[in-house]
Amino acid sequence: MLDHWFPKNISTYGGEIDSVFYLIFYIVGIGFLLGEAAIFYFLIRYRRRDGKKAAFVNGERWSQAAWIIIPTAIVLVLDLWIDFAGAQAYDAIKGEMPVSETIVQVTGKQFNWIINYPGPDGIFGTEDDLTKENDLYVPVNKAVKTILKSEDVIHSFFVPVLRLKQDMVPGRTIEAWFEATETGKYEIACAELCGYGHYTMRGFLHILSEEDYAAWVSENWPDTNSESN
């Protein structure tokens, strides 16, 4: 049932995020149901009846306070469990960035994504750079490093299927990576309010198979490609 909630996941680390979510969902969900059930039970069981006086329990004694200390201790343990699972997942995503051959620079500006490919030499700022708007082409099953920048205001590079979201801050260079496991054409969205055209900031992520990607590369860099061959 829960699978319907999320968009499709085609990222190598998307599963980690989803599983931490499920972990929290089950822990919190069970706690939630128990809590609400207890309240409902108390409300029915202890509703006002004629001639029945309420108990005088002020919770000042330890034996009484135990009724809230023990559940709180359980909450604390579960919190630490969630923290621990979260820390592991976060480390896998944001910790060491894997070595990647494909590097792309994405620059947000009102209201477009400018996508720079370094070309075969792998260096930005040389002649063989290629600039596109809103269309990002990457190979499947390869770690891709994105260098995120912004020209004017804060944007947020959001690819739902990759579980990737990273703000682009003007004046800073922020790196993020992903590795897609499926080919296809997916949407890129801006997730941070960036002005009146915020909602139109839609881009496309084209995940190409190895052959298609090679074809795309040779199409865009015909000369250098033949040299390097």
Added chain:
Amino acid sequence: MSGATTVSEYQATHTVPGRMGIWWFLASEIMVFGGFLAIYILYRMASGGAWAEMANHVSAPIGTFNTIILLTSSLTMVKAFEAIDNEKRKQATNFLLITVILGLAFLGVKAFEYSSEIALGFTPLSGTFWAFYYALTGLHGLHIVAGVIFNASLLVMAMKGTLWPNTQHRVEYAGLYWHFVDIVWIFLFPLLYLSY
């Protein structure tokens, strides 16, 4: 302050409402100036010494002179409070007068400083250091203005004799505020004038 009669042996505090209120006010002021100083310190650290060139153009002697003025005005303010505690009205009035004059002197020196800096072309738009310089000293200056106005109103009351017997404790509250503004300057001075 109509309710001040309820201070009784049941209270956990012996501080009267006026002083307690001033201290809470100062606590919030500490956070406002603290926020300002934090932003300034962080930017200064991030600039990696690039501001030193800009900071070289403020005049440390004038800043030092102004610091002495403000420290002295704090002294006269607290002396006025002492005089009030000792029921020496004439002395209290005199000390209040000196405090007001010193506060105005501080503002005058500051105005001279501003005008000479602007004459040299250093405006709030001349770089982040200058923007901070004008923002920080400007906000501090506004506090000084407020303090001078408050002190002057107390001075007028003292001269007319209406400060006693019900409102003389205001000198203490005005003093607390005045010393706080002094403390802010104690930090602004090395931050802006010395640490290049």
Added chain:
Amino acid sequence: MTEQKNAENGHSEELSFWRKYVFSTDHKVVGKQYLFIALFMAILGGVMAYYMRWQLAWPETAVPGAGWIPEPTAFGGIIPPEFYNALTTMHGTIMVFFVGMPFLLGAFGNFLLPLMIGAKDMAFPRLNMMSVWTLFLASLVMIASFFVEGGAASAGWTGYAPLSADPIHTGVTWGLNLWILGLALEFTSFLMGGINFLTTTITMRAPGMTMYRLPLMVWMQITAAVIFMLSVGPLIAGAILLLLDRTVGTGFFIPELGGDPLLWQHLFWFFGHPEVYVVLLPGFGAIMEILPVFSRKPIFAYKTIIWSTIIAGALSFLVWAHHMFVSGMDPRLAMPFSITTILISVPFAVVIFAFMATLWGGSIRFTTPMLFALGTVMTFIVGGATGIFNGSAPVDIFIHDTHFVVAHFHFTLFPDVFLGGFAALYFWFPKMFGRMMNETLGKIHFWVTTIAFNAVFIPMFVLGLGGSMRRVYNPLQYDFLKPMQGINEFITYAAIVLLLGQFIFMFNFFWSMFKGKKAERNPWNATTLEWSVSYPIPHDNFATIPTVYHGPYEYSLPGNKSDWQPQHEENEPVSG
């Protein structure tokens, strides 16, 4: 009572209409003024919510009831994106700063605090009057910002720089300047109020009213005041610098000129998270008064609750970066802040468990205030629980800035401000206006509000998990959001029901004020001091300052025949 007046309050009889009802220094009148400002601004915020919801459900169609808005703000009821962004921004700002705070802190704090501690008025009555008029001015400035050229602020209620720092990015010029000024005035107003609350509570309690005999409402008010006072300073500093960026042309938050946009976010959230508790705690305080009264039981673990909320307040200063997990800040900061964030659920768990334990063994009466109080607790649990998802750094990568977050904070603030606020209003209405509110209408209002509220925001969680971004003008732009448009339409229907349901309240409120059943002095048999004075309460509250003999929640004491023991009566009350 009039014979006993002394020189100090003798002037209260001769006051003109203006001094009595408009420029009054009486904390009870000031509290009511806060109440009316809050209710008026709530209507405004609610209408904005309606416009936004309509646009999200049926994008770019004419909104019924928006035809009056002149061009170029709207076009014959069709809302353009600029205005939509202004609506989201102003809805957030108004609901948090001009409804939540005035309603819970301003109205109930001012009205109840001196009564509850047995004081004749606030420590600084004139400062109190100034605080409400500053808020009034701030509200005017906020409303005026809609009418200046370029429209109202549209950079989000968080006002992230550099979108907010330079008019060229949004096209909003004076609208955003006025937004900053309005906020600054609002902060000033509540700083004045906070100083008053704290000083009054510390120095002016009645004989016998020790700190551990204070009603929890008072404790929550002063804790909130301290939190506000300590957190707002850096944001005031930041706001001044932002205003200088916009008007003078400095570059404190503009990267090309050497500024750092992320520092604004740090400053905003250093204030922003504590601010949530500033709004939250007084609402909880009201619940803590109401639950014992209608369970006829002492609140469970009084001191533990006090210290839990103080710990939560202290922790709230150490969690701010959880709003910034994907902001591009140093990623090493994320996990420490994630841990503190999730740990903050512990003190709140204590409070919620204490609420539950208070119900246990009680004799529960389901009056309207009690229903609202229970509704607050039961829906707030959802808000608290979903906070764990947001607090977990990896999960937040996906759900950040989606409607999941929107649903989460509405699930914390709506129960607290509106359900809790309504609970308080139905409960203390007899003391404020001398009459009872209609119970039947109150119960209908409760069920409509609670059910419609859940129908609005539970689907919104699903929307957020589907990836739906917040503040998006037209969700149909994105293919992956199109299948979920049905949810959006459902939410809008529910939101309309929620808003229409408030007419029941408005009718009940104004009708009861003039035509309601006359209230007895203590209609709920409550123990705290405010119920020891009869309506109309004179300017100086108590003819003689009461002496306090008991804690605030001595219900169903074992030796007593009646089930309540007023704080100011040494022995058990004669009339059961």
Added chain:
Amino acid sequence: MTDTKHAHPNYIVIWAWLVFLLAISVVAVYLPFSQWITVTFIFVVAAVKAVIVAMYFMHLKFEESLVRYIAIIPVLLFIIMTLSLIPDTVYNR
């Protein structure tokens, strides 16, 4: 209104100390120490001056503990905030 008579120390001596501290911090700038030592020194001196003003001129020394907490907690909070912002604002830009 003043509930208790304050103890009044000799304010002129305190003022003399403040001016002396001001003088050595100004002089320190011109001494040939490394920048870090100088900066640390002048800020330590500034802190000492602030404490002296607060303790004597503002009578914090003679106040009850509650008032001292009101004064100290914001200062601590300011220090915590500044320190925890250093990793991001200073080194991550």
